[in-house]
Amino acid sequence: ISSNANMLRKGPAEDMSSKLKIMYRTYRIQARSMSGHPEAAQMVRREFQLDLDEIENDNGTVRCEMPELVQHKLDDIFEPVLIPEPKIRAVSPHFDDMHSNTASTINFIISQVASGDISTSIQALTQIDEVLRQEDKAEAMSGHIDQFLIATFMQLRLIYNTHMADEKLEKDEIIKLYSCIIGNMISLFQ
Structure with a gap:
């Protein structure tokens, strides 16, 4: 054939x-x-x-023409791809400056705990730790504990899967992030 x-x-x-x-x-x-x-x-x-x-009885000629192949420029494949660094806005250090509604403020801060930016996550964990250490404000977190734990475990998974493999990150930042997470867990379950 x-x-x-x-x-x-x-x-x-x-x-x-x-x-x-x-x-x-x-x-x-x-x-x-x-x-x-x-x-x-x-x-x-x-x-x-x-x-x-x-x-x-067909006396016609048979034409067999091969189609022209398309030539592609493949030189761009071998050039390195530059991925832009994500720009994340910083979290405000004070709860009351951001929103008047306490629940939405806590939701926002908890969402920052799972951020891909280490400094943003550390700031959010510091703010939550301040709230957890003050008995009069700690009750504001009572309806958000599950959400906070989920965000914390997401951050732990992000540290393990992404940040630990990133050679550009300083290991001191990762240790500080772990320290903030452990401090929050101690404050939460005391």
């Missing part, structure tokens, strides 16, 4: 035309020999049979 395919691609149109006619004649001979067997002739329905008379 591969030699026939190479012949069809490389050979001139006359060679292909004669090759096709030889193939059709071979098929015609096989079809005639099958006509002696009525059960074989009935197996193949008419809509799936070739019109051999039309094929044999």
Whole structure:
């Protein structure tokens, strides 16, 4: 089959035309020999049979043209991709300056705990630790404990999967983040 395919691609149109006619004649001979067997002739329905008379009487030339291949510029693949550093806005150090609503403020600060930026997460953990250490404000966290624990565990997973592998980060920052998380857990469960 591969030699026939190479012949069809490389050979001139006359060679292909004669090759096709030889193939059709071979098929015609096989079809005639099958006509002696009525059960074989009935197996193949008419809509799936070739019109051999039309094929044999066809004197047209066969054109087999290979399409032009598209040439792509692949030099850009080997250039390094520069990923921009994310810019995250800093968290305000005071709760009351941000919102008048305490619940939305706590939700915002808790969302910052799971931030990809270490300094943002440390600031948020510091603010939550301040709230947890003051007995009069600690009750404001009572409806947000599950959310805070989930954000903290997300940050722990982020530290383990991302920050520990990042050689650009100073290990002191990661240790400080771990320290803040442990301090918050101690304050929460005391």
